[in-house]
Amino acid sequence: MKTLDDLRKIRKKAQQEMKLRESNNRIKIVISMGTSGIAMGAREVMKAILDEVSNRNLTDVLVTQTGEKGLSSMEPVIDVIEEGKQTVTYGNITTEKARKIIAEHIVNGKVVNDFVITVQS
């Protein structure tokens, strides 16, 4: 049970955390885990990404999940969010493509243009 003041504190903390998280961790990978995404293999993609992240010892990468963005025909969709850079949204991701994105985008900083749906600031 919490009071309203607690709630405000949590809100502030969460707001800061969401920012901090991005600076502590260099990169955040967000996987869309809606019904369509899961049906198209988002769970396998997440496993592949986690696997790749731990194999390569990427300690500054955070992997998290979210709901659908709406582009069901391009699921699984993943976002790569980097502090101070544009957010890149990839679509139609398979486990192989996910591994390629880790190798090229996360490690070498090169956006894999073939899979990009959109780039937002």
Next chain:
Amino acid sequence: MKFYRSHVLVAIDDNSLKAGVKEIETQLRIELEKNNLTDEIKVLETGGLSYFGTGVSITILPDQITYLNLKKEDLSEIVREHLLKGRVVSHLILNTTLTNKYNFNYKNRVVLENSGIINPENIEEYLGTGGYEAWEKVLTKMKPTEVVNEVKASGLRGRGGAGFPAGIKWSFTAPLRAKQKYIVVNADEGEPGTFKDRLIMEGDPHKLLEGIMIAAYAVGASKSYIYIRGEYKLCIHRLELAIKQANEYGILGKNIFGSGFDLEIEIKIGAGAYICGEETALIESMEGNRGTPRSKPPFPGVEGAWSKPTVVNNVETIANVPSIIKNGADWYNTIGAKCCRGTKVYTMMGDVKLPGLCEAEMGTSLRTIINEYGGGMREEKSFKAALVGGAAGVFLPNDMLDVKMDFSSLQEYGAVLGSGAILVMNEDADLVEMLWSIIRFFRHESCGKCNPCSNGNTVLFKLIDGIRKGKGKEADLDEMVRISEVMNKTSFCALGQSPYMPIKSAIDNFRIDFLARMK
């Protein structure tokens, strides 16, 4: 055995034969002859290459390149460029590269602003985006009547299909004196082709909960039910988790933040009947009875679940409420069309390049929705019709592509916005098949309570089935319109009233399709 450098597979099936594949194959052989390639390259006939509706297509091996929708004049280029020089003719190729600048329209989103960004299973991420600020504002600064008036002033209209103003609905129930009032969220989403509520509940369950809390405070309800269809397993899981978290944080429960207001939210799982999307049938089903509609009046707002005043709202309607309270009715009045404020979530299916879901302001034209969010027509075929509003919707022909998608603009053309489902059909679509499947659906889903609907749908199905099998007469078309019009006027609930609109619009706008089956 002779060695060939490359094989060209020519797909031969019903579609490609119709599109003149034989002629194209001859042309291909002529071009190969011209370039002296007959010794190096072999032409093979195969079955369909599993690309549906793509005219004549060929695959070149070992390069694994497929060319679609070929015309006779394209072949000299393919032979010259690809087979002779080894350069892929990119403008004829099956396009698999993604669009590079798809617009998710997050800037203008209200309901789905967090879906696809935050983690739906973590309440703190929702709090971090300014979540439950509206709930705090309502509890500490606003009286229930002020909340009702704010929603009334915002002009929020129900998103379930009928478009009844939400604030007015609440104002019927709010002043009533009763021991118990209920808020029921209609998450049954049975309209074929609609999945907008699923995304809201999956992507941002706390937004729905916050909306429910505000609605419950406004009308004085201490208990709320979310009636959700059983197929939405992930939604149920995430909503249960969200309710649990909200209870742990004291956002739900008894005497919330010392305000003296109690609220409990419970999930009821539906068994998948279309009729249970109708509010009174939904209430019957929730009470544990057979899902058949009740007679109105008394309306649920006065006498609903267990004969207590009950407000039934759609998920999308409720999900609009937190933003309205947080930013005020004046802010909401700057978005959307004059008749109906805010945004609408559309689900798009059929022959578009990028089927899926988009949220756009009310009053966005159908053309914009199809071209910008749907990526345009698939395979560059021409637009024939769009079924707007689900099975109970209206077939819009080509000349109505620029109609504004909001309640009153559509009403001018006798159309409805409905649940926001848009089924796009290209030149190949056959309206007889479409209408047949819609009427079959209604016949199957009719609950049997009233005569016009149960008998009417059976007769309608018999007529359309006859037309489909080539046994129909032109008089059958007028008979179908007449019967469905009678059903529209005499049926007990919206289910029996529904077939009129698709039937009338299909027959009025695409009569030629039906006549083609009669000969």
